[in-house]
Amino acid sequence: MTxxxxxxxxxxxxxLIVVSGPSGxxxxxxxxxxxxxxxxxxxxxxxxxxxxxxxxxxxxxxYFFITSxxxxxMIEDDELLEYAIVYNDYKGIPKQQVRDALASGKDVxxxxxxxxxxxxxxxxxEAVLIFLTTESEEELVSRLKARKTETAEGLxxxxxxxxxxxxxxxxxxxxVINKDEHLDEAVDTIQSIIHAEHHRTNPRKVTL
Amino acid sequence: MTxxxxxxxxxxxxxLIVVSGPSGxxxxxxxxxxxxxxxxxxxxxxxxxxxxxxxxxxxxxxYFFITSxxxxxMIEDDELLEYAIVYNDYKGIPKQQVRDALASGKDVxxxxxxxxxxxxxxxxxEAVLIFLTTESEEELVSRLKARKTETAEGLxxxxxxxxxxxxxxxxxxxxVINKDEHLDEAVDTIQSIIHAEHHRTNPRKVTL
Numbered sequence: 286m287t288x289x290x291x292x293x294x295x296x297x298x299x300x301l302i303v304v305s306g307p308s309g310x311x312x313x314x315x316x317x318x319x320x321x322x323x324x325x326x327x328x329x330x331x332x333x334x335x336x337x338x339x340x341x342x343x344x345x346x347x348y349f350f351i352t353s354x355x356x357x358x359m360i361e362d363d364e365l366l367e368y369a370i371v372y373n374d375y376k377g378i379p380k381q382q383v384r385d386a387l388a389s390g391k392d393v394x395x396x397x398x399x400x401x402x403x404x405x406x407x408x409x410x411e412a413v414l415i416f417l418t419t420e421s422e423e424e425l426v427s428r429l430k431a432r433k434t435e436t437a438e439g440l441x442x443x444x445x446x447x448x449x450x451x452x453x454x455x456x457x458x459x460x461v462i463n464k465d466e467h468l469d470e471a472v473d474t475i476q477s478i479i480h481a482e483h484h485r486t487n488p489r490k491v492t493l
Numbered sequence: 494m495t496x497x498x499x500x501x502x503x504x505x506x507x508x509l510i511v512v513s514g515p516s517g518x519x520x521x522x523x524x525x526x527x528x529x530x531x532x533x534x535x536x537x538x539x540x541x542x543x544x545x546x547x548x549x550x551x552x553x554x555x556y557f558f559i560t561s562x563x564x565x566x567m568i569e570d571d572e573l574l575e576y577a578i579v580y581n582d583y584k585g586i587p588k589q590q591v592r593d594a595l596a597s598g599k600d601v602x603x604x605x606x607x608x609x610x611x612x613x614x615x616x617x618x619e620a621v622l623i624f625l626t627t628e629s630e631e632e633l634v635s636r637l638k639a640r641k642t643e644t645a646e647g648l649x650x651x652x653x654x655x656x657x658x659x660x661x662x663x664x665x666x667x668x669v670i671n672k673d674e675h676l677d678e679a680v681d682t683i684q685s686i687i688h689a690e691h692h693r694t695n696p697r698k699v700t701l
Binding site: 416454455456457458459460461473474476477478480481482484485486487 | 624662663664665666667668669681682684685686688689690692693694695
């Protein structure tokens with residue numbers, strides 16, 4: 286006798302979801318809105334970084350701001366799912382945090398730069414990769430300029446990097462446009478993607 | 494320069510969506526609710542059939558009720574995407590209706606029995622196949638019994654067929670449970686699947 290529950294629909298496997306995209310595209314804002322909505326019990330991965338905390342940020346919420354020594358130890362212990370040097374600072378995803386969340390049955394969502402997302406997909410092909418982008422390259426450049434957290438030199442570096450990153454969307458599973466003033470649409474789309482993924486007959490099984 | 498529109502997100506390819514599942518699972522009810530909501534400009538395929546019209550049905554809305562001669566002509570002209578003999582009557586999907594709707598840019602949704610859905614997937618692998626099911630086999634049997642449109646013999650035939658059909662969910666892309674009293678959830682899930690499919694980086698291109 287065949288029960289629908291055989292398809293893991295009522296108790297679906299938790300997903301490993303990576304939201305990525307060029308710098309300036311609004312990854313943080315989109316994920317914060319998802320977190321605020323609280324529609325589903327996601328675990329939002331908190332990245333560890335060695336870069337200095339910004340005034341608007343909270344330790345343990347935006348990032349775990351850790352020392353270079355602590356970060357080096359995590360690398361040695363192979364306790365990072367992915368790490369990279371970004372603008373002279375280190376960022377990485379603590380493996381244990383992801384394992385614990387998946388074990389509790391929660392979908393895990395992480396925000397990663399494009400290179401980091403590609404690394405995770407290579408290590409874990411069952412991850413769902415979402416590429417967040419703007420309607421046009423001009424829109425992205427204008428958002429980067431509006432940030433004003435950069436030196437002129439830093440800004441040019443970010444723009445050049447973002448231009449290259451825009452070309453890598455095809456390596457992802459889904460692409461979502463974050464339209465200016467239509468943040469809710471991007472969040473709706475990401476939630477639809479996750480909802481749909483839970484209903485695949487061939488569910489993804491993440492094994493970290 | 495790379496624009497997001499290269500990924501067909503702003504003008505995505507229209508999808509060919511097949512909603513199937515065992516007899517009695519509620520395919521008609523679910524599709525009627527989607528049609529009523531009218532959130533997106535779908536084209537709902539109207540199947541042609543040679544079976545007699547039921548009291549509750551409307552010609553051109555529930556089905557095109559056509560003569561056996563007319564149906565035979567459509568078979569000869571290769572003008573049916575799929576057709577089958579179901580309980581001694583013919584049912585089929587007029588190709589031209591699907592072509593016209595896709596050409597107008599609308600997603601096309603069709604309701605098919607499990608065998609018909611498998612045929613369409615073979616002819617058009619880019620179709621999105623959704624398997625609608627109940628929470629359990631017992632639930633399905635009790636819905637079939639509640640219909641009271643069958644003779645005892647007809648009912649047993651439907652139950653036996655439905656039991657076999659339940660086993661074929663794995664041939665589909667997605668599985669959606671139509672819970673009793675939670676029709677809206679099933680429709681939400683189908684709409685999420687369609688929404689997500691429009692955001693794949695590797696869009697499906699239907700060529701009939």
